[in-house]
Amino acid sequence: MHDVIVIGGGPAGSTAAALLARRGFKVVLFERDKFPRFQIGESLLPYNNDVFRRLGIFDTLCETFFPKYGGTFVTADGSAKTVFRFDRNLTPPYQRAFQVKRADFDLLLLDHARASGAEVHEQKQVTKVDVADPARAVVTTADGVAHEARFVIDAAGHGTFLGQKIGGKSDVEELKRVAVFSHYKNVLREEGREGGNTVIVVLRDAWFWLIPLSDELMSVGLVLDREHFLKCGLEPLELLERTIAQTPYVAERMTNSERVMDVKVRRDFSYRMKSVAGENFVMAGDAAGFLDPIFSTGVMLAMKSAERAADAVAEKLERGSMKLLRRYERESQVSIDRYFQFIANFYRREFLEVFLSPDPPRLFFFPIIRVLGGDVLSSWLDRMRLALFFRLVALQKRWAFSPRIAWDALPPPASV
Ligand SMILES: Cc1cc2nc3c(=O)[nH]c(=O)nc-3n(C[C@H](O)[C@H](O)[C@H](O)COP(=O)(O)OP(=O)(O)OC[C@H]3O[C@@H](n4cnc5c(N)ncnc54)[C@H](O)[C@@H]3O)c2cc1C
Incomplete structure (x- = not known):
């Protein structure tokens, strides 16, 4: 035994x-x-x-x-962008992660x-x-x-x-999604430490990840609604590459890229x-x-x-x-x-408007980085601040104190 x-x-x-x-x-x-x-x-x-x-x-x-020193969230046209830096916002044991x-x-x-x-x-x-x-x-x-x-x-x-x-x-009904992804060479990235960041590119009801795995290799993935995936009429490779082409921030970085792995699909993972x-x-x-x-x-x-x-x-x-x-x-x-609250909100316009605002309130920024850095069972003070943050997100819908994102101008994932 x-x-x-x-x-x-x-x-x-x-x-x-x-x-x-x-x-x-x-x-x-x-x-x-x-x-x-x-x-x-x-x-x-x-x-x-x-x-x-x-x-x-x-x-x-x-x-x-490969070292990861932060994360970048940006809209498909590059107009709204937030960079989280671990060295500025977390204590020394947590100032780097890994890709x-x-x-x-x-x-x-x-x-x-x-x-x-x-x-x-x-x-x-x-x-x-x-x-x-x-x-x-x-x-x-x-x-x-x-x-x-x-x-x-x-x-x-x-x-x-x-x-x-x-x-x-x-x-989880709200999160019925599909991921289509592959590995590419020759994808442009930022200079210096920021070049190790995971980059999340926001589309309309979908998003890309760009994850640098080494100096040469980039993991690129598209996450979209299951319904769109089933009805778009495109094979996974076509769907991925056409959506890349119509997403300016990603297309510019991938002009000379070369795919080095089969396209893979994961569905219904929540x-x-x-x-x-x-x-x-x-x-x-x-x-x-x-x-x-x-x-x-x-x-x-x-x-x-x-x-x-x-x-x-x-x-x-x-x-x-x-x-x-x-x-x-x-x-x-x-x-x-706790993560469900962030994830479900991520797909809402008003959350992204506050999250990607050029000058996010510091009071909320630190606890958000701690939770999103993995400190999920955080202190009661952080939890109170996060509760306030989500209140602010609810108010954003009506009052728009963070700049509006041109939501309808964001590209959706490709279809025939
Ligand atoms: C599209 C997508 C993107 C993701 N991106 C990220 C990311 O960027 N960062 C991140 O942290 N996480 C990410 N994840 C999540 C991550 O993949 C998983 O959370 C992680 O792999 C979980 O580790 P695990 O050990 O629980 O399971 P797994 O890594 O799945 O390991 C389970 C192991 O069990 C084995 N196994 C299965 N069934 C049996 C059996 N019957 N008998 C014996 N062995 C068995 C499998 O072969 C496998 O090796 C992503 C997930 C998805 C779907």
Whole structure:
């Protein structure tokens, strides 16, 4: 009997496996694929650094991955723009983040879990989990072998292995979207540190990400409504390239670009769970819920949730206490709710007008950067300021104290 079985070797699974193995638990991790493998989710957030430091890999990441010092939000014609700089607005441990090729990043984390003492099996898909007996979990792999453990962690990502069956998974209706993306060479970027920023380009009811992965490579993705995607009459490659061509800010930067990867599509990626923990199981990372990628929160939430889940599992196995698991369950909902407020608002004109205003009120700017940097369970003072910020957004609709965006002049995604 193992102590813990972890399903999935992405950032959440590797983090949980490494932390529990280091505490002396007998951990086995089953990963369906063979690493390195492609994954989307390439722009990381500064508050992820807490977990990197606890794992002891922060310096290795600094040597290996492209530095990100901030984020830029800009309208499709370049007329309204806000730049968030971590060094101006966050304390030293959070003044840089990373842009990563996920194949390399996830391999580094999985190897780190192995080196920390977890038994890792790649190309071993889990096909069944039985958690009916609270004293043990039985996990069956594709080869038909049943494995027993005192606890199971579902970190299987958007496949939401346990969530489908016992988590009460539900899609988020307001966020039914599709992402179409690829990697390009020769995309122009800003000079100096700003050149490492993730750039979000706002269209009408859609947006682009531009994420620099190295000096040469840029990840470019378009996120749009599912309805538009289904009805536009264009194949994904055509949709992506035509929308690039009709978005001045992106087109100018991509005049001489060259695509170096197939175009990929991800759809219906926003969902929540009613319940993410029980006596002998817990869900972490995307397996516990995921919202729209607009603020690059996925990997940070995956790793922070895995860290908190690992501590809660350790407490349960060592002392039989459910206290941390219950807290984990509560905090998972709080994190998702807090980001949901930003994400749902991002698609509203009045939010963007305040968010992209040339002189945003400082009182709100700092807590926004902290939350969007990944400090999701922020102080009560920040929470009060954010409540005021959202009040201001509501008033903007009527009073327009931030400059209006020429919404109807913004290009929509392409169609035939
Ligand atoms: C379009 C899009 C853009 C995004 N952009 C960003 C971004 O810029 N920044 C960011 O931080 N996040 C981003 N994300 C989110 C990010 O991709 C995820 O939040 C992150 O990968 C979650 O990590 P995870 O470990 O929970 O899951 P995953 O990375 O999905 O890892 C899960 C692992 O489980 C394995 N697995 C699945 N089923 C089984 C099984 N049955 N048995 C065994 N193994 C299994 C899979 O092979 C996989 O390796 C984006 C998401 C989308 C959809």
